[in-house]
Amino acid sequence: AAAAAAATEEPIQPPVDVKYTKLLINGNFVDAASGRTFATVDPRTGDVIAHVAEGDAEDINRAVAAARRAFDEGPWPRMTAYERCRVLLRFADLIEQHAEEIAALETWDGGKTLEQTRGMEVPMVARYMRYYAGWADKIHGLVVPADGPHHVQVLHEPIGVAGQIIPWNFPLLMFAWKVGPALACGNAVVLKTAEQTPLSALFVASLLHEAGLPEGVLNVVSGFGPTAGAALCSHMGVDKLAFTGSTGTGKIVLELAARSNLKPVTLELGGKSPFIVMDDADVDQAVELAHRALFFNQGQCCCAGSRTFVHERVYDEFVEKSKARALNRVVGDPFRRGVEQGPQIDGEQFKKILRYVQSGVDSGATLVAGGDRAGSRGFYIQPTVFADVKDEMKIAQEEIFGPVQTILKFSTVEEVVRRANDSPYGLAAGVFTQRLDAANTMARALRVGTVWVNTYDVFDAAVPFGGYKMSGVGREKGVYSLRNYLQTKAVVTPIKDAAW
Ligand code: ADP
Numbered sequence: 001a002a003a004a005a006a007a008t009e010e011p012i013q014p015p016v017d018v019k020y021t022k023l024l025i026n027g028n029f030v031d032a033a034s035g036r037t038f039a040t041v042d043p044r045t046g047d048v049i050a051h052v053a054e055g056d057a058e059d060i061n062r063a064v065a066a067a068r069r070a071f072d073e074g075p076w077p078r079m080t081a082y083e084r085c086r087v088l089l090r091f092a093d094l095i096e097q098h099a100e101e102i103a104a105l106e107t108w109d110g111g112k113t114l115e116q117t118r119g120m121e122v123p124m125v126a127r128y129m130r131y132y133a134g135w136a137d138k139i140h141g142l143v144v145p146a147d148g149p150h151h152v153q154v155l156h157e158p159i160g161v162a163g164q165i166i167p168w169n170f171p172l173l174m175f176a177w178k179v180g181p182a183l184a185c186g187n188a189v190v191l192k193t194a195e196q197t198p199l200s201a202l203f204v205a206s207l208l209h210e211a212g213l214p215e216g217v218l219n220v221v222s223g224f225g226p227t228a229g230a231a232l233c234s235h236m237g238v239d240k241l242a243f244t245g246s247t248g249t250g251k252i253v254l255e256l257a258a259r260s261n262l263k264p265v266t267l268e269l270g271g272k273s274p275f276i277v278m279d280d281a282d283v284d285q286a287v288e289l290a291h292r293a294l295f296f297n298q299g300q301c302c303c304a305g306s307r308t309f310v311h312e313r314v315y316d317e318f319v320e321k322s323k324a325r326a327l328n329r330v331v332g333d334p335f336r337r338g339v340e341q342g343p344q345i346d347g348e349q350f351k352k353i354l355r356y357v358q359s360g361v362d363s364g365a366t367l368v369a370g371g372d373r374a375g376s377r378g379f380y381i382q383p384t385v386f387a388d389v390k391d392e393m394k395i396a397q398e399e400i401f402g403p404v405q406t407i408l409k410f411s412t413v414e415e416v417v418r419r420a421n422d423s424p425y426g427l428a429a430g431v432f433t434q435r436l437d438a439a440n441t442m443a444r445a446l447r448v449g450t451v452w453v454n455t456y457d458v459f460d461a462a463v464p465f466g467g468y469k470m471s472g473v474g475r476e477k478g479v480y481s482l483r484n485y486l487q488t489k490a491v492v493t494p495i496k497d498a499a500w
Helices: 057-072 081-097 099-110 114-136 171-184 199-210 225-234 247-259 283-299 315-328 347-362 413-421 436-445 478-483
Strands: 023-025 028-030 037-041 048-053 142-144 150-158 161-165 188-192 218-221 240-244 265-268 273-277 305-311 366-369 384-387 404-410 428-432 450-453 486-494
Touching: 023 057, 023 199, 048 199, 057 161, 057 188, 057 218, 057 225, 081 099, 081 114, 081 171, 081 199, 099 114, 099 171, 099 199, 114 171, 114 478, 161 171, 161 225, 171 188, 171 199, 171 240, 171 478, 188 225, 199 218, 225 240, 225 247, 240 247, 247 265, 273 283, 273 413, 283 305, 283 315, 283 404, 283 428, 305 315, 305 413, 315 366, 315 384, 315 404, 347 366, 347 404, 404 413, 413 436, 428 436, 436 450
Parallel strands: 161 188, 161 240, 188 218, 240 265, 273 305, 273 428, 305 404, 384 404, 428 450
Antiparallel strands: 023 028, 023 218, 037 048, 142 150, 150 486, 366 384
């Protein structure tokens, strides 16, 4: 019943205008060199929101040239760290002042609920920016002892021009994770946004200039991956790359970096994260947490708890209650109050998810809830739950990136750890138990970048995030993110008079 609501409701008129649709290069909003544009689409209806300048290799050249000038000659790396800190703090204030508008834009372009963008994501962007602002004037090197009569300083310098490529599932948060540390360390940036969600980054980039960012320090190029994205990865004038997206594209990014100038690359890629429910669990709580771990953001999370492992003693009850919870999930217009799930991002993802659902049915998993589109237009999908899922099924191995929960049964800690680790991915894991020993054992044995115990999806600015195995290279957030954007230089001078 909840899912059917999406079919009948008229889309709510978004309370925001689209102000910025051009590329941001050297502090100005400009057309693409080719003059081309592409449509960005409202996932609620499939209708065009706006036509956006479509950057390609030529625009990347222009943006990198601007970033190079800003870095090599401009004031940004040369001003005091405290001044950089204050620009980022003013930016955070402006984000809060424009929170309603930013949240509405993000919801419109990406189909995320307004409650999520306004209540959580926009405030988090401001929080992240203040966190990185706080680092700006606390980055310093070391003086290290040497064997000879040498004075050795280790300097931490900005790395230069950073190329950053972000995905569509969290456009604003990915902006913050990428741009925040790069700017705090004194770098210049060329950001390539995802073609599905170009709007919010342009808006907040304009606020960053209002906050006092010098021209050319942040350039934003909207456009497609194989054109604009690949040109950025291959560019000889780019000193560092940071990418968030699929594992397949991550491999391409790394290859392009290697073939061009060996620029270092940070990668945050896919996952198939286990959420493990032990037999001592309060089943109601476990069901709710596992539900959120998977369905949050329409299931479009790299760290979605997408393999729900449940102990055999509580399995049947867990499946029944997960089914009931999924059937109760409120699907509808993301601008409407009380809606928990909006549409998927686009027609391609929508079709891909439904193909995975079919594959689940074909491989013999039990479909206990959902399984179809919700409504008759837009990209809404019913909250879907599969039980009796086996490890070798495609739905248990591949990233679905949609509202499809797969529930698997286990009997011992040793077994579930082995099965949880039997994946090319290693992004995150959830462990739900009151038993400290089991939690400790699993936290150490799981080969993943984040283990959430009795919680999930906690994203504090100070806590590192990233993947083991094919889920990524490097860490973002926290002090770890700064290392991605700093060079290390040793300066050695003789001490002439050793009489000291
Ligand atoms: P998804 O399949 O979820 O869209 P992608 O990894 O393809 O994930 O997209 C993430 C980001 O990577 C987007 O900004 C996209 O435009 C970009 N991208 C896609 N293909 C390439 C490529 N060949 N080179 C560089 N960037 C790319």
